[in-house]
Amino acid sequence: MTLTINGNAMDVPETVSSVSDLITHLELGSKRLVVEVNQEIIDKSMHAEQQLTNGDRVEIVHFVGGG
Amino acid sequence: MLKIGNYQFKSRLLLGTGKYENYHLQKKAVEVSETEVLTFAVRRMNIFDADQPNFLEMIDVDQYTLLPNTAGAKNAEEAVRIAKLAKASGLCDMIKVEVIGDQKTLLPDPIETYKASETLLEEGFIVLPYISDDVILAKRLQELGVHAVMPGASPIGSGQGILNPMNLQFIIEQATVPVIVDAGVGTPSDAAQAMELGADGVLLNTAVSGAKDPVKMSLAMKSAIEAGRLGYEAGRIPKKEYAVASSPTEGLSTVES
Numbered sequence: 010m011t012l013t014i015n016g017n018a019m020d021v022p023e024t025v026s027s028v029s030d031l032i033t034h035l036e037l038g039s040k041r042l043v044v045e046v047n048q049e050i051i052d053k054s055m056h057a058e059q060q061l062t063n064g065d066r067v068e069i070v071h072f073v074g075g076g
Numbered sequence: 077m078l079k080i081g082n083y084q085f086k087s088r089l090l091l092g093t094g095k096y097e098n099y100h101l102q103k104k105a106v107e108v109s110e111t112e113v114l115t116f117a118v119r120r121m122n123i124f125d126a127d128q129p130n131f132l133e134m135i136d137v138d139q140y141t142l143l144p145n146t147a148g149a150k151n152a153e154e155a156v157r158i159a160k161l162a163k164a165s166g167l168c169d170m171i172k173v174e175v176i177g178d179q180k181t182l183l184p185d186p187i188e189t190y191k192a193s194e195t196l197l198e199e200g201f202i203v204l205p206y207i208s209d210d211v212i213l214a215k216r217l218q219e220l221g222v223h224a225v226m227p228g229a230s231p232i233g234s235g236q237g238i239l240n241p242m243n244l245q246f247i248i249e250q251a252t253v254p255v256i257v258d259a260g261v262g263t264p265s266d267a268a269q270a271m272e273l274g275a276d277g278v279l280l281n282t283a284v285s286g287a288k289d290p291v292k293m294s295l296a297m298k299s300a301i302e303a304g305r306l307g308y309e310a311g312r313i314p315k316k317e318y319a320v321a322s323s324p325t326e327g328l329s330t331v332e333s
Contacts, residue, residue, distance in 0.1 A: 015120040035123050041132060042121055043164045050164045068120065070161050072132050075117025075147055076092025076232070076281030
């Protein structure tokens with residue numbers, strides 16, 4: 010399926026069906042991050058349950074240096 | 077002690093984490109500052125280069141209270157969204173509400189800042205709005221229930237110091253919540269001046285990260301803030317127009333002629 014991740018269209022393999030799967034696929038498992046799907050924040054405890062569907066808009070954000 | 081919401085801090089220096097030359101320098105600067113509060117921004121992760129280092133990975137996060145900002149927000153709605161993303165990290169419940177109303181001066185939009193603060197208080201955040209040195213806005217925000225007000229000394233990153241000490245003093249005099257002077261501090265004397273005026277703390281970033289020697293400047297800022305606070309608590313002498321001798325005027329030994 011195709012997802013829009015941080016504003017970029019991206020094809021992900023069939024094995025990716027949940028937010029957890031996506032994080033693993035992108036090799037971000039060790040990162041402190043926050044995921045939003047279609048403008049709804051997905052709590053970390055829900056990453057495994059939250060299913061992704063074709064066309065979903067996914068935002069993956071983190072903390073960067075700032076004042 | 078600096079008390080913000082349920083938090084208590086020994087240090088009155090809040091340190092930004094932006095624009096350091098490298099993480100090694102930054103880590104040292106943070107260490108010598110003895111700060112307990114670090115600010116961060118929330119941004120999209122570069123998922124194609126996720127191995128790039130992140131400062132949060134370099135420090136013991138449990139040792140610090142994280143104060144994410146809503147920088148990048150142009151209205152209340154965007155600020156609330158960023159704040160919620162920050163809180164969902166599970167690392168913090170404090171938020172620096174920063175809604176910029178003008179890109180040239182980077183001055184905060186008072187109306188959108190007020191609206192965002194109102195919503196975020198309802199959502200249970202510890203809310204620290206970054207504002208101009210507007211006395212009435214500070215008053216209105218503290219009536220709303222914010223946990224601290226953070227008036228700017230001068231525009232963000234300008235290093236111009238405290239442009240209107242009188243306004244800052246008025247804000248401090250009427251404050252029922254901590255006043256953190258945020259933005260525009262350039263030198264240790266600026267930070268000391270803020271503390272001497274009675275500010276409860278100083279938040280700065282560029283003054284340290286942009287200094288020729290950020291580690292040394294970090295130490296200088298720590299010392300200046302401590303000195304300024306001590307001076308405020310000690311109580312300064314009133315200013316007088318003419319000189320008043322420090323040495324006794326009586327008992328002067330003179331050569332009679």
